[in-house]
Amino acid sequence: FSGTQEIISKSSVAQGIELLVINSNLSAYCMYDGSNGSYVSYPLTNMAVGVWYHVAFTWSGTKESMQLYVNGNAVGTRTDFGNINPTGIANPAAKLRIGAWTDASLIRPFAGNIDEVRIWNVARSVTELKAGMYGTVPPATAGLLGYYKLNEGSGTTTANNSLSTAAVATSGGISMNGTAWLDASPVQYSENALHFNGVNDYLVAPTSAAYDFTTGTIECWIRTENLVGNACILGNRGGGNARYSFHISSTAIGMWNGGSYLTRPYTILPGQWYHLAFVCTPSNTMIYVNGVSIGNTGNAVGATTGLPFYIGIATNTTGFMEPFTGSIDEVRIWNVARTPAQITGNMNLSLTGSETNLVG
Numbered sequence: 001f002s003g004t005q006e007i008i009s010k011s012s013v014a015q016g017i018e019l020l021v022i023n024s025n026l027s028a029y030c031m032y033d034g035s036n037g038s039y040v041s042y043p044l045t046n047m048a049v050g051v052w053y054h055v056a057f058t059w060s061g062t063k064e065s066m067q068l069y070v071n072g073n074a075v076g077t078r079t080d081f082g083n084i085n086p087t088g089i090a091n092p093a094a095k096l097r098i099g100a101w102t103d104a105s106l107i108r109p110f111a112g113n114i115d116e117v118r119i120w121n122v123a124r125s126v127t128e129l130k131a132g133m134y135g136t137v138p139p140a141t142a143g144l145l146g147y148y149k150l151n152e153g154s155g156t157t158t159a160n161n162s163l164s165t166a167a168v169a170t171s172g173g174i175s176m177n178g179t180a181w182l183d184a185s186p187v188q189y190s191e192n193a194l195h196f197n198g199v200n201d202y203l204v205a206p207t208s209a210a211y212d213f214t215t216g217t218i219e220c221w222i223r224t225e226n227l228v229g230n231a232c233i234l235g236n237r238g239g240g241n242a243r244y245s246f247h248i249s250s251t252a253i254g255m256w257n258g259g260s261y262l263t264r265p266y267t268i269l270p271g272q273w274y275h276l277a278f279v280c281t282p283s284n285t286m287i288y289v290n291g292v293s294i295g296n297t298g299n300a301v302g303a304t305t306g307l308p309f310y311i312g313i314a315t316n317t318t319g320f321m322e323p324f325t326g327s328i329d330e331v332r333i334w335n336v337a338r339t340p341a342q343i344t345g346n347m348n349l350s351l352t353g354s355e356t357n358l359v360g
Contacts, residue, residue, distance in 0.1 A: 198325025
């Protein structure tokens with residue numbers, strides 16, 4: 001955090017726009033000239049070295065609309081010099097740069113790691129920022145001008161992945177100057193699943209009518225560590241009641257509907273990731289492992305409604321039972337019976353959250 005470090009910039013002296021570390025602050029500048037500009041600053045005492053942060057800056061053509069975000073939260077204080085509103089932001093001939101200033105000499109180098117750089121010609125809403133900050137966004141998203149995923153892993157250029165009709169130089173890329181590739185960042189490659197200790201770890205979502213489906217599909221990725229008895233992956237249940245609850249042992253995968261527990265034989269190996277999909281209809285439940293059907297259980301969802309949705313543990317009248325040991329990721333709840341093609345078509349992808357019939 002020492003000195004001045006550019007994160008993203010397209011500026012020359014007192015002109016253009018910059019997102020940078022300066023004067024012990026994370027700051028975003030919009031400038032017309034040395035007498036007219038504004039900046040939003042957030043003290044770096046609120047941040048820690050060695051921790052990943054999602055940073056965003058938006059504006060809608062006026063100084064009053066300028067907003068800095070850290071991890072989806074609006075932060076910082078705006079300072080004005082002159083009035084940028086009548087003039088707007090100057091567009092100097094300087095190049096766009098990531099990790100350095102766009103003046104003639106490459107100064108103000110950034111010390112750290114950068115990933116998922118996105119440049120838009122629209123002011124993204126808080127909801128849109130939060131929806132995309134822990135994953136990727138569709139390359140054809142409206143208003144996406146520059147999309148540098150930084151996933152190449154080798155070479156000296158990084159591609160612009162934007163496919164938006166508004167994008168400039170869609171096929172163009174950015175040349176690299178001495179930067180090194182990382183093996184992983186929080187986006188896509190690490191810290192994007194939850195680990196359950198097999199004792200008392202769980203998630204619970206409040207009751208929702210959206211989860212009280214009769215026809216629907218539950219999907220998730222799991223990696224087990226120690227399978228003893230039946231472990232509950234997830235379910236719509238509470239107390240001694242259940243509408244549906246999906247379990248796994250070392251030899252079978254099954255569904256409990258509050259009245260019957262029926263299974264299909266399958267051997268799960270510890271330490272290996274598996275994609276599971278449970279397709280429920282009014283008369284049966286089909287189980288898919290890695291996109292391949294292993295057959296019907298013979299039972300359908302129960303009649304009880306208004307129950308919470310638990311992940312990683314089961315409940316009974318006295319408390320919790322059957323905890324899951326291992327990792328769970330990408331839990332999806334649909335109010336429609338997904339087809340085999342739909343399951344295999346996106347089981348290896350992140351979703352936007354706006355997909356039809358996706359309710360959780």
